[in-house]
Amino acid sequence: MAKPTLAVWKFASCDGCQLCLLDLEDELLDIAGAIEIAHFAEATTAHVDGPYSVSLVEGSVTTQRELERIQSIRQQSETLVAIGACATAGGIQALKNLADVDEFIELVYATPSYIDSLQTSTPISAHVDVEIEVRGCPVNKYQLLELVGALLVGRKPDLPTYPVCIECKARGVSCVMVASGTPCLGPVTQAGCGAICPAFDRGCYGCFGPAETVNMDSLATRWRELGVDDERLLRSLRTFNAGAPGFAEAASSIETSTGG
Amino acid sequence: MSFVLVRSALDQLVQVLEQDGYDVYGPVVVDSAIRYQLVHGIDELAIGVRDVQGPGHYSLVERSDDAMFGYTVGVASLKDLFFPPRRAVWSSVREGGTLRFEPAERPEPKIAVIGARACELAALAIHDTVLLGGEYKDADYLRRRTDSFIVSVDCTEPGEVCFCGSMGTGPAATTHFDLAMTELLVDGEWEYVGRFGSERGERILERVTHRHPDQIEISLVRSAVSGASDAMGRELSTVGLPEFLASHREHPAWADIAQRCLACGNCTQACPTCFCVSTLDTASLDGSRASRELRWDSCFSLDFSFMGGRPHRSTIDARYRQWLTHKLSGWVEQFGTSGCVGCGRCITWCPVGIDFTAEIPKMMERVDA
Ligand code: SF4
Numbered sequence: 001m002a003k004p005t006l007a008v009w010k011f012a013s014c015d016g017c018q019l020c021l022l023d024l025e026d027e028l029l030d031i032a033g034a035i036e037i038a039h040f041a042e043a044t045t046a047h048v049d050g051p052y053s054v055s056l057v058e059g060s061v062t063t064q065r066e067l068e069r070i071q072s073i074r075q076q077s078e079t080l081v082a083i084g085a086c087a088t089a090g091g092i093q094a095l096k097n098l099a100d101v102d103e104f105i106e107l108v109y110a111t112p113s114y115i116d117s118l119q120t121s122t123p124i125s126a127h128v129d130v131e132i133e134v135r136g137c138p139v140n141k142y143q144l145l146e147l148v149g150a151l152l153v154g155r156k157p158d159l160p161t162y163p164v165c166i167e168c169k170a171r172g173v174s175c176v177m178v179a180s181g182t183p184c185l186g187p188v189t190q191a192g193c194g195a196i197c198p199a200f201d202r203g204c205y206g207c208f209g210p211a212e213t214v215n216m217d218s219l220a221t222r223w224r225e226l227g228v229d230d231e232r233l234l235r236s237l238r239t240f241n242a243g244a245p246g247f248a249e250a251a252s253s254i255e256t257s258t259g260g
Numbered sequence: 261m262s263f264v265l266v267r268s269a270l271d272q273l274v275q276v277l278e279q280d281g282y283d284v285y286g287p288v289v290v291d292s293a294i295r296y297q298l299v300h301g302i303d304e305l306a307i308g309v310r311d312v313q314g315p316g317h318y319s320l321v322e323r324s325d326d327a328m329f330g331y332t333v334g335v336a337s338l339k340d341l342f343f344p345p346r347r348a349v350w351s352s353v354r355e356g357g358t359l360r361f362e363p364a365e366r367p368e369p370k371i372a373v374i375g376a377r378a379c380e381l382a383a384l385a386i387h388d389t390v391l392l393g394g395e396y397k398d399a400d401y402l403r404r405r406t407d408s409f410i411v412s413v414d415c416t417e418p419g420e421v422c423f424c425g426s427m428g429t430g431p432a433a434t435t436h437f438d439l440a441m442t443e444l445l446v447d448g449e450w451e452y453v454g455r456f457g458s459e460r461g462e463r464i465l466e467r468v469t470h471r472h473p474d475q476i477e478i479s480l481v482r483s484a485v486s487g488a489s490d491a492m493g494r495e496l497s498t499v500g501l502p503e504f505l506a507s508h509r510e511h512p513a514w515a516d517i518a519q520r521c522l523a524c525g526n527c528t529q530a531c532p533t534c535f536c537v538s539t540l541d542t543a544s545l546d547g548s549r550a551s552r553e554l555r556w557d558s559c560f561s562l563d564f565s566f567m568g569g570r571p572h573r574s575t576i577d578a579r580y581r582q583w584l585t586h587k588l589s590g591w592v593e594q595f596g597t598s599g600c601v602g603c604g605r606c607i608t609w610c611p612v613g614i615d616f617t618a619e620i621p622k623m624m625e626r627v628d629a
Pocket residue numbers: 164165166168169173174175176177178184185186187195198203204524526611
C-alpha cells in the first residue's frame with residue numbers, strides 16, 4: 001500500500017507554524033516513515049505533484065494569486081487542514097481589514113504601484129472547505145503531531161475547544177488574574193498551548209483565538225476593575241486573531257459601547 | 261488518646277514517614293500561593309504566612325508570628341495528589357495480529373500529607389464514596405489511597421470565603437486522618453496537640469518524640485477550635501436547599517449569573533470534590549502503540565454534554581445550573597451527602613468572583629417575594 005502523502009503550503013504568514021513542524025526533531029523521522037512528504041518548501045525543494053492525502057495550509061489569503069492557488073490546493077487535497085492564526089483567522093495582518101489599505105501602501109512603499117494586494121486578509125475557510133483547524137500563533141507542535149497521528153489511523157484528533165483555564169489548572173498554575181491581578185485572556189481563549197503564559201506569570205494573550213464560549217462582556221468588566229483601559233482591551237482582542245468572529249464581535253461591541 | 265509534639269518533632273515525623281517509603285507532601289509557598297509539594301523537612305513549609313482570600317482574589321501576607329499552619333486552604337486540594345488532572349489508564353502494543361494490553365505504570369512511592377484541613381478530608385471521604393463505593397472502583401485512586409498517610413491540622417483561623425461550619429465538615433477534622441493536630445502557641449513555644457485516627461498513626465507516632473497533653477493544653481485546643489467555628493467568613497443555609505434547587509430549574513437567576521459567568525470551568529477544577537473526567541486515546545504514528553488517559557473534565561465545557569450530535573447544554577445558564585444543582589442537590593440524591601464541603605475555592609478562584617453563598621439567598625428571596 002502506498003504511503004499517504006502530506007503537502008505543506010504557505011500563504012501570507014511568517015513561516016513560524018511550518019517551523020513548529022520542523023521543530024519536531026525527535027518525531028520527524030517517524031513522520032517521514034509513516035507518510036510521504038510531497039511538498040514542504042520550508043524543509044526541502046523536492047516536490048511531488050498531487051493529489052495529496054493531507055494538505056497543511058499555513059497563512060492567510062491576501063492576494064489575487066493566493067485566491068486562485070487555494071482553490072487548486074483544495075482540489076488536489078483529500079483532507080485540508082488550516083494551521084495557525086493566519087490560516088484560521090487571518091492572522092495579525094487581518095488588522096488591515098479595519099484600516100484603509102491604500103493609505104498604508106502610500107505611506108510605506110516607495111513605489112506603491114509595485115504592490116498588488118487585496119483589501120483584506122482572510123482565513124482559508126473563507127474561500128474553501130476546511131476539514132480541521134489547528135489554532136495558535138504559532139501552533140503547538142504537539143498538536144500538529146497529534147493531528148498527523150490521528151489522520152493516519154482515522155480517529156478524531158485531540159484538539160479541545162474549551163478555554164485555556166482548564167489547561168492552566170491541570171498544569172498546577174495559580175491563576176494570575178486571581179493571585180496577582182494580572183489581566184488574562186485565558187477564560188475566552190481556546191486551549192492548546194498548555195497555558196504557557198500563565199505558567200510564566202503572564203496573562204494569556206489570546207494567540208489560540210476564541211474558545212468555544214466567549215463572554216467578553218464579563219471578562220472586560222473584570223479587566224476594567226484591574227485598571228485596564230478600553231484602548232488596551234481593544235488591542236488585546238485585536239492582535240493575533242483580530243479577524244476571528246468571537247474576538248472581532250467582542251472588540252466591536254467594546255468600541256460601540258465606548259463610542260470609540 | 262492524645263499527644264503533644266514540639267515543632268522539631270515534626271521534622272522527626274517527616275523523617276519517619278520517609279524511612280517507611282512515603283513521599284511526604286506539605287503546604288509550601290509556590291509562585292505566591294500555597295500548594296502541597298514534596299518536602300523533606302519542615303523548614304520548607306509555608307511558615308509565617310497567611311492567605312487573604314475573597315471572591316476572585318487571593319494573596320499571601322506575612323504573619324506577625326511564625327505559625328506553620330497559619331493559613332486557611334491552599335490553591336489545590338488533596339484532589340491533585342489522589343486524583344491528579346491527567347493519568348494514564350492502560351497502554352497497548354500491537355504484536356502481529358493481536359493487541360497486548362498493559363496496565364499503566366503505577367507511581368511507586370506512597371503518599372503522605374502533612375497539614376490537610378478538615379474540609380479536605382471531608383472531600384476525600386466524598387471521593388472515597390464516589391470512586392470506590394460502587395461496583396466499578398477507580399483502581400488508580402484506590403492504590404493511592406490505600407497506602408496513604410494523612411496528618412491533619414485543624415483550622416484555627418478560618419478565612420473570608422470559608423463555610424465549613426455550614427456544611428458540617430470543619431473546622432476540626434473528625435474522620436479520614438491517621439493523625440490530627442492543633443497548632444498552639446504556649447508560652448512562646450509552638451506545640452502540636454494531637455489525636456490518633458488509626459492504628460497506623462499510633463505506630464508511626466511511637467517513633468517520634470512526644471508526651472501527653474495536660475488539662476490546660478486540652479482546653480486550649482477546645483477554645484481554639486470553637487473560636488474558629490465562630491469566625492467563618494461565610495455561611496450557607498442548607499435546609500431545604502437540595503429540594504429548592506431541584507424544583508427551580510427555571511429561575512431568572514440562572515440567566516443573571518450567566519451574564520457574569522465565563523464558563524471557564526475554574527470552579528470545577530479547583531473544587532476538591534468534582535470528579536468528572538474525559539477519556540482520551542492516543543496512538544503512535546505507526547500505530548504500534550496506543551494508550552488511554554483520563555483527564556479532568558468540567559460540566560462547563562461544551563463537549564461535556566455532547567449527545568446525539570450536539571451539546572445539549574449550549575447556554576452558560578444551563579452549564580452554571582448543572583454545576584450548582586449537581587453540587588448541592590443532585591449529589592445528595594446520588595451519594596447521600598452534599599458535593600460541597602465549604603472550602604471556598606470556587607469563590608476565590610472564579611476569575612470574576614461569582615459566589616454561590618451570595619447568589620443562593622438572592623435566588624430564594626426572589627421566589628419568596
Ligand atoms: S491564569 Fe488565565 S488561563 Fe489561568 S486560570 Fe487564570 S484566567 Fe484562566
